[in-house]
Amino acid sequence: MSFPSQPEEQALHERVLARDSLAWEDVFKVFMDPIIAGLSKRPGQSQEDARDATIDVIYEYLNDPERYVPDKARLHIYLAQAARKRTVDRYRSNAARHRREQEYGGVFELRAMPPKDSLEITVEARRMADRLAQQPLTETDHHVIKLVMEGERSTHVLAEAMGLPESEETVRRREVKRNRDRLMKVLGRLRKEDSDV
């Protein structure tokens, strides 16, 4: 369990900068085990905290690789030091939870999509929205579809949007699932019709 050579680290960093999809997976493969092993040697350091901290700093690096300056330190040192700092950051869990709770639709960014792809996707989405509007669905159904597409997963919120009466939790959950599945089937059918055109 050792770190790669400096040229190997540099080559991997350059692949990350070039937005090479597989480089992300390779960063995990190369750095996770040795960094966790190093952190876990510290007194009072749990394996789980070391693992979570390392995962967090690797995602931070991958999200903004330009922040790493190769002239200042080797990549594995940069990551290991950040992970060590992270293990003592008591606010980590709150920040992670906040990130997870961000609204799906609001955070799905399209800015890096090439104009051609972006246009095609927009055209298809518009076509699908038009077809969806022509479906024999109620206004409530359309509202629920919108919520689901925005990433809403709460049984309570969806039940309210569906106008379901108060009932036992398991019954409510089953009803929400049944309704949701019905609407998702409509979407699935539209998607299939669209791809058949």
Add this chain to the structure above:
Amino acid sequence: MSNPDWLEHAARRGQSETWTLAFVFEQYRQLEGLSPDDLARELNCSRDTLLWMSLCRKPEGDTRREQVTAIAERHGVTPLSLARILRHVEIMATLAMSTRDEQTGTSRIQLAARDRIDRGDDDEPTP
């Protein structure tokens, strides 16, 4: 060789990063109501392969097709099935955004549905 115990945690953590395949897979699973096993079956791969693939960056940009192919080849899945999932999630995300009306808080599909109801051609909801 067995998988490292951090793999599942890393893949799950990636679901909150919009640029990962983990995010794309999770959105697709939610939209289609699929379990991880269902998704693995759709891609014709194992759960472990799905986890490794989840760590990859979402293909985009000018080399999007090449990246889809490279990911598919490394993980032994067909590029077409991976590309189809990516496209579906992107379309749905765009659709979700296009349905927002910032000023009135009313979605485009809701307005269209209201028009249809006003015209009196809304009989029964889909069974």
